[in-house]
Amino acid sequence: MVREHKLLTEMFEKRKTLSYKYDFALELVEYNEDRLHFLINYSVIRQNGNFLEIDDQFLQFFEQVLEVNEEINVGSINNNIQQVKENILYYLKENNENRRYEYLRKVKNALRKIGNVTLRNVVDLKRNINNTFKNEPNYSVKKAKLENHDRKRSDINILIEQTYKLISEEEQTFFKTAQDEELNRIITYLKLQLNECRHNLIEIQKQIIEFLNQIKYQSGVIEKIRQLKYLRDQFTIRAATDIDAILQQQDVLVFETNPTYPLKLSLDHLQSDADAFNSIDKVSKKIRSAAKVKLPLAGTINSQYLEPAEIEEFQINLEEVRNSFLASGNNLFDFIQGYHFDKHLSFEEKVTVYCQMISLYGSYFNLTEQYHQQMEVEYAMVYPQ
Amino acid sequence: MIEVPKQTAAIFEILSKGQFISSNSSDEAIRKYYSVIEDGENFDLLFNYFNAINFQLERGDEFYYFSRKETKIDLERKIEQALKWIDIIDFFKTFDNSFGSGFRFTPSEVLVRLNVDAELKSKLEGLKRYSGGKDKFLDIIEKILEDLRKDRFVELENEISNQFKVLASFKYLEQLIMTINISAEIKDEIPE
Numbered sequence A: 001m002v003r004e005h006k007l008l009t010e011m012f013e014k015r016k017t018l019s020y021k022y023d024f025a026l027e028l029v030e031y032n033e034d035r036l037h038f039l040i041n042y043s044v045i046r047q048n049g050n051f052l053e054i055d056d057q058f059l060q061f062f063e064q065v066l067e068v069n070e071e072i073n074v075g076s077i078n079n080n081i082q083q084v085k086e087n088i089l090y091y092l093k094e095n096n097e098n099r100r101y102e103y104l105r106k107v108k109n110a111l112r113k114i115g116n117v118t119l120r121n122v123v124d125l126k127r128n129i130n131n132t133f134k135n136e137p138n139y140s141v142k143k144a145k146l147e148n149h150d151r152k153r154s155d156i157n158i159l160i161e162q163t164y165k166l167i168s169e170e171e172q173t174f175f176k177t178a179q180d181e182e183l184n185r186i187i188t189y190l191k192l193q194l195n196e197c198r199h200n201l202i203e204i205q206k207q208i209i210e211f212l213n214q215i216k217y218q219s220g221v222i223e224k225i226r227q228l229k230y231l232r233d234q235f236t237i238r239a240a241t242d243i244d245a246i247l248q249q250q251d252v253l254v255f256e257t258n259p260t261y262p263l264k265l266s267l268d269h270l271q272s273d274a275d276a277f278n279s280i281d282k283v284s285k286k287i288r289s290a291a292k293v294k295l296p297l298a299g300t301i302n303s304q305y306l307e308p309a310e311i312e313e314f315q316i317n318l319e320e321v322r323n324s325f326l327a328s329g330n331n332l333f334d335f336i337q338g339y340h341f342d343k344h345l346s347f348e349e350k351v352t353v354y355c356q357m358i359s360l361y362g363s364y365f366n367l368t369e370q371y372h373q374q375m376e377v378e379y380a381m382v383y384p385q
Numbered sequence B: 001m002i003e004v005p006k007q008t009a010a011i012f013e014i015l016s017k018g019q020f021i022s023s024n025s026s027d028e029a030i031r032k033y034y035s036v037i038e039d040g041e042n043f044d045l046l047f048n049y050f051n052a053i054n055f056q057l058e059r060g061d062e063f064y065y066f067s068r069k070e071t072k073i074d075l076e077r078k079i080e081q082a083l084k085w086i087d088i089i090d091f092f093k094t095f096d097n098s099f100g101s102g103f104r105f106t107p108s109e110v111l112v113r114l115n116v117d118a119e120l121k122s123k124l125e126g127l128k129r130y131s132g133g134k135d136k137f138l139d140i141i142e143k144i145l146e147d148l149r150k151d152r153f154v155e156l157e158n159e160i161s162n163q164f165k166v167l168a169s170f171k172y173l174e175q176l177i178m179t180i181n182i183s184a185e186i187k188d189e190i191p192e
Helices: A005-013 A022-028 A033-041 A056-066 A075-093 A097-135 A139-170 A172-178 A181-233 A243-249 A267-272 A274-290 A318-327 A332-338 A347-364 B008-015 B028-038 B042-051 B075-095 B107-116 B118-130 B137-150 B170-179 B184-189
Strands: A045-048 A051-054 A365-374 A377-384 B056-059 B063-067 B154-158 B163-166
Touching (some): A005 A022, A022 A033, A075 A097, A075 A139, A075 A172, A097 A139, A097 A181, A139 A172, A139 A181, A181 B170, A267 A274, A318 A332, A318 A377, A332 A347, A332 A365, A332 A377, A347 A365, B008 B028, B008 B042, B008 B063, B028 B063, B075 B118, B075 B170, B107 B118, B107 B137, B137 B154
Antiparallel strands (some): A045 A051, A365 A377, B056 B063, B154 B163
């Protein structure tokens, strides 16, 4: 066994997968088939076709020693209780001191075992319940498993009560007469252990109830949603259920579309805050870019319109006339009559220029009170100042 | 003038959008708000405070939310919303029976399951109507999750692994589902 510990360790670790191939095992025993056959002959390993597994007895032994077993065995506690009872009976009937001591030793052994086994069972039970609740994917299996665990819990509870009764009520004669220091210690310790188990069991019971309730609730929800979904797909949900009435009562905000609260901005804030200015800047940029619309194209312009056409217009440079007049010594009217314009001007036009000159540049001229007359036009004598 | 906790404005901000405050949020601020509401007499205080402006602070199983008596919303819209939730919850419960408060998942996990679960796939195709014209499965899932996230029924717990967590407020949806009664004779007609 020691020699094959590598193989057995490996097989034990893979015990859950159930399919440990013969060939793998062969590798671990350095391809020495005799060594495998030795184990098989002694029933440490069982061969099943092409697969190997550790014998159940050994597997249980390993699991119990390593405290990893998943099965909760209430029977062993029961056996131990029976054993205690039997040995007490023998003890009381036996007269030989040596043999009495032998029975006492057995009682002590069994009592010690009861404590350890019970505590172990409680711990296993708790772990199994948690595992079942968290890892079992199938709802009905999960429920059945939890109910089974609950039954085991009550079994353990009964056994604890029996043990308690045994050591504190039923066999008073034995415990009084035995008068063994170690026995008393074991019993005290056993009581402590049993008490701890009781408290744990109460907690476990609470947990199972909670888990079962959760499962019930969850499967209730699943069942309901399945039914509702069916009706919804049949388009009969509103007729077949009271959904209208239920929703009529629901005034939860989540049904409403997300509200916005359009509050007006504070003008003071907008004018004074730098951040606000940045925001305005951003917004204005956004608006500008949004306004980039495609301008409609105008039709083509007729080429005739584009041909150059000249129009001449004659203008008198009054400024120049004034400067010349200021340089001369003549009166304005005669000056204009004699001025050489670029174009020939009629008498009336010259009179107009005379008037324009006075009205524009009156302040440069010396307007006198003397009047002359020419061609029925009476005009004032104007000299440069 | 009533003295209210200093988080009141932030709480109002969330609840008034129709969102929920759940105890198992991974956002520390939300958890803080939850414990503030829960703490001592704060619930009554806030209840009265919000009641004065016509919002009713409601206490759920590990979550808080607002309701409003004179709601302006019509029944048709509520029904529409409820039917959408039925579709979505049905989909996720098909994905995993234990989909509920505290459940963690990633959209890609859902995607992987689609390949081996034809029922799930057909249900997701039914959800396409809520995806806003998106066709890809992942897009549809993400759109639905986005909707659930907006109302704070789920939250994105880990941005790197894209892991979502279902919040306590999801119980509100479950409870709503459970309160709907199916008339007895029709219940018998529904196939198992």
